[in-house]
Amino acid sequence: MAESSRITARDGVRADARRNRERVLVAARAVFAEHGIDAPMATVARRAGVGVATLYRHFPTRDALVRGAFAQQMETCARALTEALAVPDPWQGFQHLVETVCALQREERGFPAAFVAAFPESTSEHAQYRQRAERDFTTLVRRAQASGALRSDFHPSDLAVVLLAHCGLVTALPDDGAASRRLVAYLLQSFRADPVNKPLPPPTALTLRSFPIATDSPQG
């Protein structure tokens, strides 16, 4: 509180405006977690205790709001890649990256949807960031392959496969994360050049009641 008024003045933004912006972001994360990223803008505004106009002033589009709300998570992803490259053992670096990103998706409800939504867009300004991420990840893959731990036919695009599949899982089943951990364990195992059955995290509590194989064919 004490610091904000000066810091604020410096970038020409009024203190209350900056405070409201934060409240909106907090509210957005909460609402997105609860109702998905398609939740009404007005709901976010109400939760933040501000009017809709205030929300629109700070975030002119839903997309901007979503990006703002999950910018922190996106940064954590980016950091995980840097960290992964710094790990001495290439396989452990690779594993670290996959596990970190999946853990983020598992823990912050709403983030997976934002993640997928952000997908098709390889727009101008971010293109450079993406290119760098792509290059870095490819480096990580090559190193892990050279060390003999990562199977040689793993392709960098497989990361997208893993992440999208994982997003789908945690979105469909926002449970305690058991399913997510199990999927990640299975996949990491099959990425090894020398696959060995290691112990898995416990299975989900889900019964197979889930399996909608049963046709309601006598369609009543």
Next chain:
Amino acid sequence: MAESSRITARDGVRADARRNRERVLVAARAVFAEHGIDAPMATVARRAGVGVATLYRHFPTRDALVRGAFAQQMETCARALTEALAVPDPWQGFQHLVETVCALQREERGFPAAFVAAFPESTSEHAQYRQRAERDFTTLVRRAQASGALRSDFHPSDLAVVLLAHCGLVTALPDDGAASRRLVAYLLQSFRADPVNKPLPPPTALTLRSFPIATDSPQG
């Protein structure tokens, strides 16, 4: 055409009503494939060349329409389970099941969403079907484990994990199916008791441009 009028009369449904019902189902599959299962009901009606009232008469809720549209696929799933139990080699039966269901999800756009949507609902009438499916699948798993091909810590609930993850992938990336095939290959491999790196289907054409790791942190 020739047959329908008699068959129809038999169950007390007018021939034109039955014909319209079919047209609606065809239209629904097309529209759901194109715009997702949340597409407006009116769009389906227009595509079918009928009024909205007709649509609502046959399918009072969107849910009923979705179930109607994909009943065939659901039946194919059920049949795959029966077939799988009939395959002499238990592992091949298991593999057959997973691959068949995933292939269905991959090929019929809109079906995966319907599949996931059908999920939480373990309603009364279908409960018995599901229970049977669950029991049969558990049998399949036990047999494959007894034969030594399926890892012993595979849990029947892992099927739900696979299918939901796969749904998420094909929903996010309705491409040519390369990603789907690759995921399935990875997973089946990690389900083996004696994992061995077999050749994978080719990777997706996706570049990693997809990876939205790059934060747009200088949020402009």
Next chain:
DNA sequence: GTCCAAGTGGACGATTGCTTCCACTTATGA
């Protein structure tokens, strides 16, 4: 051919969410 119940189409009111606009409030610098 005639009749009538089953079936149909499209208009309509209700609901929900988006976005803009403008009169009011308030932080800030002098």
Next chain:
DNA sequence: TCATAAGTGGAAGCAATCGTCCACTTGGAC
């Protein structure tokens, strides 16, 4: 303390979709 421009709230105008209602049409039994 005051002036002022930045910031704010909520109402209002739109647009999309839902699901129902009712007057009209048509299949099929006789």
